[in-house]
Amino acid sequence: MFEVEGRVGRLRLNRPEKLNALNDEVRLALGEALDELEERPEVSVLVLEGAGRSFCAGADLKATAYPPVAEGEWVQRRHRTGSWQRLLDQLGRIPQATVAALHGHVIGGGALLAAAFDIRLAADDTVLRIPELAIGMPLTWAGVPLLAREVGLPAARDWVMSSRSVDADELLRTGYVTRLVPRSELDRAVATCIDQLLSAPPGPLAMTRAMTAAIGRATPTLATGWADPDHQHWTFTEEEYRASIRRYIDGTASRPS
Numbered sequence: 001m002f003e004v005e006g007r008v009g010r011l012r013l014n015r016p017e018k019l020n021a022l023n024d025e026v027r028l029a030l031g032e033a034l035d036e037l038e039e040r041p042e043v044s045v046l047v048l049e050g051a052g053r054s055f056c057a058g059a060d061l062k063a064t065a066y067p068p069v070a071e072g073e074w075v076q077r078r079h080r081t082g083s084w085q086r087l088l089d090q091l092g093r094i095p096q097a098t099v100a101a102l103h104g105h106v107i108g109g110g111a112l113l114a115a116a117f118d119i120r121l122a123a124d125d126t127v128l129r130i131p132e133l134a135i136g137m138p139l140t141w142a143g144v145p146l147l148a149r150e151v152g153l154p155a156a157r158d159w160v161m162s163s164r165s166v167d168a169d170e171l172l173r174t175g176y177v178t179r180l181v182p183r184s185e186l187d188r189a190v191a192t193c194i195d196q197l198l199s200a201p202p203g204p205l206a207m208t209r210a211m212t213a214a215i216g217r218a219t220p221t222l223a224t225g226w227a228d229p230d231h232q233h234w235t236f237t238e239e240e241y242r243a244s245i246r247r248y249i250d251g252t253a254s255r256p257s
Helices: 026-037 073-080 081-090 109-114 142-152 154-163 168-174 181-196 202-217 220-236 241-255
Strands: 002-005 006-012 047-050 097-102 105-107 121-125 127-131 165-168 180-181
Touching: 002 026, 002 165, 006 026, 026 081, 047 109, 047 181, 047 241, 081 109, 081 220, 097 109, 097 181, 097 220, 105 109, 109 142, 121 168, 121 181, 142 154, 165 168
Parallel strands: 006 047, 047 097, 097 121, 105 127, 121 180
Antiparallel strands: 002 006, 127 165
């Protein structure tokens, strides 16, 4: 869901029954909103939140987070596999300052989506996890360099290689989030952050956002993300991946919601 009121745009991941798992329909809706925002510099702030009990449970493993990939030319398959990475890149090009409001589960692709935002606020019930290695695939979407840019290589290495759960206090300590509040106060904290951003004149705010986004893109390791669609497509061909993801889905289904 996307709406604009005055100088503020709001995006909501709105699949609460699936913990806002990411599929191709979600990607297309996000892309349409970002396309519009690129042409609306009078909008100064973009806020992203998740409906229901969690921000985002990551890619929808029981469906697909990617466009349908039929048999065809390699170049077509490769382009489709890089669709989410291009969306995260687009977040760095829009003129708006971006704010992500996190609560509950922030998993895999959802953690990377949030990492592409300028400011991340979190409720104290937030738990992040990067489970890609546990399901038999390397982290793609330029995820490793993106996380290393935001929290440093030691923390990124730990989170990605261990697939462990990371609680809200550690997210604050590492800088993944910069504001941590009780769950009941998250909406108020987001409103305060918006007011603070809007207190700056639109021109200087947009210039500063563009400058910090450019500095972020200049992180040298982000250049290595060009190969991630190839890594992703290669992974999908491996039986090791298929067996691991079946075990992961079965284990998730057996856990209480």
